[in-house]
Amino acid sequence: MVTPLVVITGPSGVGKGTLIKGLLERVPCIHVAVSATTRPPRPGEVDGRDYYFLSPEEFERRVRAGEFVEHAVYAGNRYGTLRSELERPVRAVLLEIDVQGARQIRAQRPDALLVFIAPPSLDELERRLRRRGADSEEQIAKRLAAAREELAARDEFAHVIVNDDAERALAELERLVGKIVAR
Numbered sequence: 001m002v003t004p005l006v007v008i009t010g011p012s013g014v015g016k017g018t019l020i021k022g023l024l025e026r027v028p029c030i031h032v033a034v035s036a037t038t039r040p041p042r043p044g045e046v047d048g049r050d051y052y053f054l055s056p057e058e059f060e061r062r063v064r065a066g067e068f069v070e071h072a073v074y075a076g077n078r079y080g081t082l083r084s085e086l087e088r089p090v091r092a093v094l095l096e097i098d099v100q101g102a103r104q105i106r107a108q109r110p111d112a113l114l115v116f117i118a119p120p121s122l123d124e125l126e127r128r129l130r131r132r133g134a135d136s137e138e139q140i141a142k143r144l145a146a147a148r149e150e151l152a153a154r155d156e157f158a159h160v161i162v163n164d165d166a167e168r169a170l171a172e173l174e175r176l177v178g179k180i181v182a183r
């Protein structure tokens with residue numbers, strides 16, 4: 001049997017990370033896939049826990065070796081999910097990836113639950129990106145440009161959760177995930 005797959009997508013800064021943290025407290029035994037990236041680590045990020053931080057050369061080598069189930073360029077850096085992350089004996093695997101990656105997963109795994117997390121507005125997203133304080137002005141500008149494109153894609157997704165109220169958004173996500181993950 002294949003492990004159920006949950007894909008959480010939506011623009012950077014929309015609060016995907018916080019929602020996933022809340023979900024894991026309520027539905028344990030879900031494995032959150034660790035992505036690979038060429039972006040440098042932020043303060044406090046740990047290699048192998050937050051990401052596999054790879055050089056551009058190593059990332060490209062693994063692309064050529066067919067090691068990624070999906071990969072994309074986001075705000076000037078490469079990101080991808082290694083196939084090995086999906087082959088785990090767990091109740092479900094969860095991917096937190098951008099829209100380009102979500103499309104690639106949808107094409108390969110029609111059974112996956114895809115959930116798009118939307119901000120209440122683009123202005124609110126910008127405020128959140130700035131409040132987070134993790135990115136340079138240049139990165140924020142790139143992320144906002146990417147967000148405009150990602151928001152235009154929301155209708156491609158059967159499930160859209162507007163993250164205006166964290167508690168309500170989490171309850172909605174838990175309900176969706178509960179449908180494909182055995183209790």
Ligand code: 5GP
Pocket residue numbers: 010011012035036039070071072074079080081096097098099100101102
């Ligand atoms: P950040 O640099 O803020 O950690 O991530 C930037 C964006 O890349 C986020 O929207 C995140 O969802 C996306 N991302 C993270 N890992 C992956 C991945 O493995 N594949 C794809 N396609 N996108 C990813």
